[in-house]
Amino acid sequence: MSNPRSLPRTAADRHAPTDMGLRAPSPLRDLFAPLGQLLSCGGDARLDIDPATGRNAYGCSPTPTPEVASFSSCTATTISQRGYEAAERARTALMSSAMLHGLIECFDARIEAMRDDLKALLGLARSDVEVVFAASGTDAQLQALALSRALLGGEVVTLIVAADQTGTGTVHTARGQHFSDRSTNDCKVAKGAPVTGLGPVHSLALRLRDAEGRLRSPSAIDAEVLETVESLVAQGARVMLEIMDCSKLGLQAPSDRCTTEIARRWPGRVQIVVDACQMRIGRRRIARCLARGDLVLLTGSKYYAGPAFSGALLVPPRLGAQIDALTQLAPGLADYASRSDWPLRWRGLREQFSAAPNFGQWLRWEAALEEMRAYYAVPDEFRRAALRTLSDGIAKVIAASPSLTLLPPQPRPEHGGEFANPSIFGFTLTSGGAALSLAQCRAIHAALREGSPDDPPCLIGQPVGWGGPGHDAVAALRICISARHVVDAFAAQPGQAQHAIDRILGDAARIVARLETLLLPQPAPTTPAQDRHAH
The missing domain is CATH 3.90.1150 (Aspartate Aminotransferase, domain 1)
Structure with a gap:
């Protein structure tokens, strides 16, 4: 599929309904494409399906394959039958409501309801936490950087802990750069080039292992993080500190004690971002991070085994009130996000983004939410x-x-x-x-x-x-x-x-x-x- 956002017209036209001789609007027509095709759109090249194998770069199919033994949730997992059926129900419901009330309005309403669904599943139903959706955890990192710049008031230095065990795109997102040659919204971009209005950003990487591959002690990592942040702040820098809750190999750094000390000492100068994209994190722990004022990166496609990619950024109440007043983020984010990704209450900020729906991202989250419901029902x-x-x-x-x-x-x-x-x-x-x-x-x-x-x-x-x-x-x-x-x-x-x-x-x-x-x-x-x- 050459275009991950807009489906081929020939496929959609064959299934498009007509009403009194009028063709349905093209975005609604796209909803009638095969579900597997929809689940593979609305992302970057990592989602592309190889025609020879019927799978993406991770070896995952857009349709259920229960016969395949899967222990790959740290990378990506093929959609389950449960998730696939949930996505189909969601599509059918949107089709029905959109033909009566309009696609964009109904799509926006469903995404807003999904925020409430996700918060409820994470035990945050009664809080003022906001949810920003993204096509992947990597996309969400760009959103976190843009919000950190806005909240801290200008240029920032990013400090990435566990840089040797995070996603491969982080080396670019930490610098405000494009991490692929094609963006989520199907824009041709130059990998490594600055995202307009976001990069270039000075970034420092801290590793969990030494040159020989040996794990460094937690106390040594804590000391380096604290010393580096202190030095940067002393030089007048504003810092986005991205900490690791669970790395590719299951490790956490720095310690909770170190992170809490940083939050206490430098409010307004350091914005902590928790990389919890593996989602091997308890609900109480998420709540504690948000109470500390952290931004939290998560996905529905790792531990919960929803289809890749489904990312999100949790915004704590104390920061949400500040974001209410924003009317502009980095213009280049429009290559990666849609209006519905941002909460309805952030009306000024939403206006810079296209209202075009991202069906693939939405349906992958519908499947992921169903996996989360099944898990927390246990x-x-x-x-x-x-x-x-x-x-x-x-x-x-x-x-x-x-x-x-x-x-x-x-x-x-x-x-x-x-x-x-x-x-x-x-x-x-x-x-x-x-x-x-x-x-x-x-x-x-x-x-x-x-x-x-x-x-x-x-x-x-x-x-x-x-x-x-x-x-x-x-x-x-x-x-x-x-x-x-x-x-x-x-x-x-x-x-x-x-x-x-x-x-x-x-x-x-x-x-x-x-x-x-x-x-x-x-x-x-x-x-x-x-x-x-x-x-």
Whole structure:
């Protein structure tokens, strides 16, 4: 699909209704395209579907594939049947209301209702927290930077903690740059060029690991963060501090104590942004971050296993009142956002954006919200027990493999709740006594994703560079627990939950066995002469 925002006219025209001989307005006509096509639009090139495989760059299909074992929620997950049906219901409802009351009005009303739905699911229903929607967590980072600049009053320096374990686009968004050659709104842009009115921004990156790949101590990271912020403020800088709640490998930095100290010492000079895009964060913890005045980045497409991409930015009440008065943000944000992404109460700010609906982003969030509803419908006690059992089981499966080495334990913050136990399991691979590089791990990951006649495809987290020169001499793959695993276990027949969990762990064990097979030396191809000699 060449245009991720506007669907091909030929596909839509075949399904478009007519009324008294008049063709429906083109945006409404787009709603009649195949649902899988709609779910793949309204984003950047990462959503494009390869015609040869029917999957995007992450190996995910826009339609359900229940036969594929999926442990890839740290990267992306194929939409579930539950989410797909929720998206279809939402589309049907919008079609009906839009033909009676107008598309833009009905679409705006539904997005506003989705804000309330998301807040309720996160335990924020009675608060004045605002929700800004985005096509992805990367897009939401640009929104956070634009709002931080406006709130702090001018140029900012961005300080990115755990820069070695965050999304690949962050190196660009932290500098106010385009992170792809095509924006969410299908604008051709230059990757690395400044977003108009937003960049260039001076950015500093703090790493969780040293040059050899060893994890630095939490106290050392805290000290560096505090010292760097103090130095920048002393030089007169305004700082957007992006902290990591859960990295690609499940790590948090800096500590809560350090972050709270920064918020206390430099109000109005430092804006804290919490990268919670992995969504392995409890609802109470989200509330505490917002109470501190933090902006919170999140997605519905990681832990909750909604379809990629669905991003959002939570804005605490104390900042929302200031944003009410804004009438302009960086003009270049119009390449990435639509009017409906911004709350109705921010009327002045909304006017700079197009009213054109982003159907793909909306439908992906409808699916993600359904996954969240299913997850929080599971009793707290069962969720905690299931996550603990799955966590222990996957760790044992990896530890039992002779060629896989589990990465160091993942310390979780105090009051971790259901996420007190790890849900992302990073591991290195060894072949012939040597750890595999990033390039080699990518080849292994692709082989798992493609499958073979004897082994069905399976999805695990993409490889992450772990250490060595260039930080890619050694890499880690990841097996992840998602909300969908917990829901599937709970949905089993009464008394059969343990059997369902055993099946999930069995799938993980088969993936590990497949990895062992892929690490075996492959026989050299034979020549025709050798073939004749063999016979």
